[in-house]
Amino acid sequence: MEPDRILSPDPSTSKSKPTESEKEKFIEWEDYEHEVARLWSLSSSLNESKQKKQNFEQKLRSLIQVKEEALSRLNKLEEMKERVEARKLVIERIKGQSKVAAENSTKEEERLSSEVRSLLVAGTALSVASKQLQDSRRSLAGERGYVRLTKLQKKLRLRQQFMISQVSLLYPIKISAGPSEEQELESFPSSSKSGLNLTMAPFTKMSFFTDKKEVQRSASALGHVAHAVSLIASYLEVPLRYSLRLGGSNSYIIDCAPSVESSDLLSSTMLTANTKPVEFPLFLEGQDTTRAAYAVFLLNKDLEQLLNYIGVRSLGPRHVLANLKELTRTIQSAEFLDS
Structure with a gap:
């Protein structure tokens, strides 16, 4: 029967003085298999925990990345919201100016309408007076012009008669x-x-x-x-x-x-x-x-x-x-x- 093996860290790799927990531990041969199984189970649990840790780290990185992207989008949304608010303020200011301009144009339109109505009344009166004046002038000049035209036509007819009489003689x-x-x-x-x-x-x-x-x-x-x-x-x-x-x-x-x-x-x-x-x-x-x-x-x-x-x-x-x-x-x- 072989003597019990001693499970202890390599003294060449040890950099510090072994603590009390790291002291050499002697395992009986009868408990060796049980201890190996226990160590193997601990190693498997350690590997599984490491794998879970890596998975957790990957998920955590993806969550952090998503969080960063969300924060970036949130910042952009905030900037866009600020721009929208600024444009709303500009639109409100333009609406106020347009309302004032509309009120001024309405007042100006009313003033111009009253002036146009007065001009129409004056123009109508002027056209009536002008027509009466023209009628009076035409009536006066028409009689003279008609008499003059009649005389000229008669002279023309007399001249034509004289010339045609010459043709008849010829x-x-x-x-x-x-x-x-x-x-x-x-x-x-x-x-x-x-x-x-x-x-x-x-x-x-x-x-x-x-x-x-x-x-x-x-x-x-x-x-x-x-x-x-x-x-x-x-x-x-x-x-x-x-x-x-x-x-x-x-x-x-x-x-x-x-x-x-x-x-x-x-x-x-x-x-x-x-x-x-x-x-x-x-x-x-x-x-x-x-x-x-x-x-x-x-x-x-x-x-x-x-x-x-x-x-x-x-x-x-x-x-x-x-x-x-x-x-x-x-x-x-x-x-x-x-x-």
Whole structure:
């Protein structure tokens, strides 16, 4: 049987003098196993307590970190609360200023409203007085102006009558009675006041075999009519719808915008240029009879325009001389001065 082992600390590692509790302890062999088991249990308990301590330290660190973060957030919240309070104070101050400004603007608005009402009353009174003054001036000046305007119009009418009478003397009109509306045009010789009758067949019935003298007389008569119409329109200051290019017995009338109906009378070459001004001859020699007839139709349209201007109805689309005579007669009448 081995001698009892002595469980004591290493004397080489001991730095201080052993205390009474650290003295050598002798264990009997019979109690050795029991003592080892007890020491093993104590060691296990120590390790377990160490592990618990470490876990507790980790939990404590996490709690401390959470506490620090909470304190940091609390500090931020406090700062934000202070800012909010400061902004509330600013808003309260602005509200107070805006309330004062609103009260001042209300007072100013009431003052301006009272001034505007007084201005409206004064403006109404002024407008009434101004209107009464204008009415009195108009009534006074209207009578004088109307009389003056009437005199000026009468002078203008007298001048127009005189000029048209000169045209009548230059081109005296004489119409022969006959059964057909299309039968007559007359010449207007300046050397004769009676005029020479010129019977003319309708242009559409004339042909290459028509008497050349009759064709020339017709061209001369139409040239005189065109000249008379041009003079009367200029004296009345009426722009003719169909302008004239005077050339004696070779005169033309111009249609600036031929209509669809009038273009049916033209040749196929004229249909392609119906948007341009077209000249139609007031004579037959070397011309298409349809174009010449349409020229006479346009000339009569100018006469109708002048008749409508002085308030007289036309006698018809084929009564060129009759319309011209009615035009000159009406202008030289006494009713024309009062129109």
